[in-house]
């Protein structure tokens with residue numbers, strides 16, 4: 295089969311002929327991939343940033359966000375059958391470490407990531423453990439079913455505290471940010487503010503349901519929020535950018551007693567005015583990583599299947615997977631929502 299492979303420890307990737315994916319353990323399933331989407335992580339691996347260089351061991355088939363059909367099952371698989379329509383949780387967890395046993399599997403000590411630590415789904419077939427597959431509702435089309443891994447991050451972040459009737463600010467409108475806007479809207483947020491440095495992305499946020507889009511290159515966010523909230527601040531901040539300036543702003547624009555959920559990943563240590571902006575304001579801070587296995591997936595299925603959450607506008611590009619270089623260029627320029635590969 296032909297797969298998108300990170301062939302060497304330098305920027306780029308190639309379409310290569312690789313050995314067909316096949317089941318090697320009794321708990322695995324073989325999935326025929328129908329759709330897969332590009333994640334920021336894939337772009338990091340493609341561009342070979344510091345994190346990738348320290349973690350990925352080429353050659354490695356890339357990709358971790360997919361939807362497809364089960365075409366073969368291992369002898370120990372009991373919950374899935376040939377013909378089932380599945381997506382995958384990209385974090386393969388061990389099931390036996392302390393966190394796994396305490397139902398904190400999203401922070402498993404032995405997490406392996408599809409397409410990073412093991413061969414991924416940018417190929418016509420992928421092998422995954424039954425425990426990492428999620429059976430989809432047939433009502434969700436493949437180009438939407440494949441984006442549930444990042445959508446799950448947004449669901450996890452938005453629902454990490456009260457959301458009904460709350461004002462929400464989403465800082466950073468990459469795909470997970472715009473998903474977070476959609477989830478907040480679907481789950482009963484009152485006013486939703488979206489911020490970014492690119493108008494293209496703010497337009498996507500508007501399509502997903504934000505009320506105010508603020509380009510922080512052209513506007514003073516603190517002033518704008520003070521103006522829109524009568525100086526009270528915002529109830530819930532979902533920080534998706536990882537930019538130091540945005541994390542600092544998150545603490546400032548949050549109302550006293552409010553919540554800041556941090557998901558964006560800073561590349562360097564961030565200095566915070568903790569006394570005035572956080573402690574004396576009694577903020578609740580939570581740190582969001584991955585998805586709760588599998589509570590987040592269950593909530594997401596309900597939101598998608600009910601039609602309350604429409605993420606269609608977030609899928610801005612669809613292309614055959616052999617066009618991946620074009621997809622990666624779109625990711626580099628940031629002029630895209632989700633880029634979906636078809637197989």
Ligand SMILES: [Zn+2]
Nearest residue numbers: 333359443444
């Ligand atoms: Zn991803």
Ligand SMILES: [Zn+2]
Nearest residue numbers: 388391394402
């Ligand atoms: Zn574990």
